[in-house]
Each structure stands twice: as structure tokens, then as C-alpha cells.
Amino acid sequence: MKEILKERGYKATPARLAILEIFIKSKAPLAAENVYKELKRSKKNKDINEATVYRTLSLFEEGKVLTKIDFRKGSVFFELNKKHHHHITCFKCDTVEEFESTAIEKVLGGIVRNSSKFINIKEHSLELFGLCKNCVA
Template sequence: MTRDISDILKTNGFKITSTRLAILKVFSSDCKPINAEYIHDKLKKEKVNIVTIYRTLISFENAGIIKRVDMQKDSVYYELAGHHHHHIICTDCGMVESFDGCDLDNLSKEVLKSSNNFSLINKHSLELFGLCKKCCKN
């Protein structure tokens, strides 16, 4: 991560606080989608309130700094909104792998052609679920 964390806050109009910096730091050091509980655990020493984390995550999401990833779990997972990619998620151990190069833009065009109600598709999300090699062996 080359972009300075405090720069991300500044360019998005956030006041720089130690809590915001700490939360963003957790995101930039973990390349996998994470939830509020995970951040709370990582910031145990800093004693950050979980409610503050929830609020911060929502404001970061609204600013487009982070985006939701559908992990098909009860809690909401986020990751830094960076370059466009998707995930394969192991339903057994939760291992996450990213992949680029989806063909959904072409699919969207095809879908639009046959749609009676839509004239524009401007975003998509796609997560694949399966078993990793280790879990397949067990």
C-alpha cells in the first residue's frame, strides 16, 4: 500500500483521528475482507469501542474508501475499495483468494439487450464459493 493512510482520510474530507487511522491501518495490512469484530480484536490494545468501529465503517463505505464484500455470513465484511476484482471463498475454513479479469461487463451488455426494464448496468459484484485444496483433502 503506497498511498498514505492519512491522505486517504484527507482527500475524502475526514478529520484525522487516531481511531480512523488505526481502522484504516488494519484494512491496509490485511488483504482479505474483514468485519467489525475482526477490527475490534486487532485494536484490542487501543480499546476502540465496537460501536465506534461500526459507525466508522459506515462512514468509510459512504465515502467510497471501503466496499462491502458478500461473504454470505451474518456480519458485514469490507475491504479497501481498490482495483476491480472478485473473490473465491472456502465455505469450510474461510480462506479467501482474489481474482481479476471477470467477463461480467460483456454479460451485462447481453443482459441489457434482452431486458425490458433496464437501460443501464453500472456496477456488479461476484463472489464464488467452494472448497480450498486443503479442505478438499480432509
């Protein structure tokens, strides 16, 4: 973990390490509130305040340690910046599934070729929403 921070030129403060650890352990994307709650639960890190959480999340996003995800909710979600992928989210229970699709990437790459105003696309986000098998039953 310290290596991840060092690579990006960040000092490994206790708050940064604690927040990074939460993301490494988490199976799902997290909003600032989730991170804060998680910190409160641990004896060691319960003094880290909300402002520090927000500051650290945006610092990590700038440094590409974390990626932002827009699940169209009140808050912004983050996850560790790993191989490019997309998500399917359940409307009802918030179950998240990741997927990769070379077909989608190809189609998106082709869109810019037909654009009259753009010469390249630097990034994109694509999130799908639906009902999971548990919630349909």
C-alpha cells in the same frame, strides 16, 4: 493514510487512522468484529469502542474508502476499495482468493442490453463459494 482520509474530506481521528491501518495490513476482507478484536490487541487503540468501529466502517463505505462484500455470513465484510474484482471463498476454512475476469465483466455488461426494464447497471457483486485445495485433501 492521512492523505486517503483528507482526499475524502474526513478528519484524521485516531480511530479512523487505526481502522484504516488494519485494512491496509490485512490480507483478507474483515468484518466489524475482526476490526474490533484487532483494535483490542493493540495497547494504543484498545479504548476505541464497538460503536465507533461500526460508525467508521459505514462512513468509509459511503466515502468509497471501503467496499462491502456479502459472503453470506452473519456479518458484512469490508475491504479496501481498489480495482474491481471478485472473490472465491472456501466454505470450510474461509480462505479467500481474488480474481478479475474481463469475460465476466463483458457478459454482465451485455445483460442490460437484453433487459426490457433497465438501461444501465451501476454496480454488481459476484462471489463464488467452494472448497480450497487444502480442504479437499
